[in-house]
Amino acid sequence: MQPHSIDSSEFSIPPSSDKRLYFWLPRSEIAFFQSIVDSFDNMARIRTERNLGERALVVLMYPDVLQQEINDTMHYYAQESGNTPDFV
Numbered sequence: 717m718q719p720h721s722i723d724s725s726e727f728s729i730p731p732s733s734d735k736r737l738y739f740w741l742p743r744s745e746i747a748f749f750q751s752i753v754d755s756f757d758n759m760a761r762i763r764t765e766r767n768l769g770e771r772a773l774v775v776l777m778y779p780d781v782l783q784q785e786i787n788d789t790m791h792y793y794a795q796e797s798g799n800t801p802d803f804v
Contacts, residue, residue, distance in 0.1 A: 737776040737786065738765070739801035746772055752793055759785060773804070 741749060746764060753762050753776070760778035767773075778786050794800050 733780045734777055735780045735783070735786075737778070738804040739774055739776075740771045740804070741774050741801055742799060743767060743770055743772045745797055745799055746774070748797060749774070749793055752789060752796075756785070756789070759789070771802075774801075 750762055753760050759782055760776050763775050763777070765773040765775050776786065790801060
């Protein structure tokens with residue numbers, strides 16, 4: 717049996733549709749925000765990009781089809797924590 721060579725015309729990889737949202741949060745609130753994001757399976761990934769004093773620059777990576785859920789999550793966080801994310 718001959719190995720089958722892959723012709724790139726046989727398949728296509730869809731372009732990435734991930735979005736990134738950058739914002740500053742108090743460092744003391746990162747774990748709380750992470751727990752909110754983690755409560756939804758595969759909604760988004762969170763990463764701390766930089767710490768500056770008592771604040772952290774956070775990036776939230778998510779599929780663009782979940783934009784409304786991300787908006788709702790950000791509003792929920794602001795309501796529950798009393799902190800408004802400082803969007804970049």
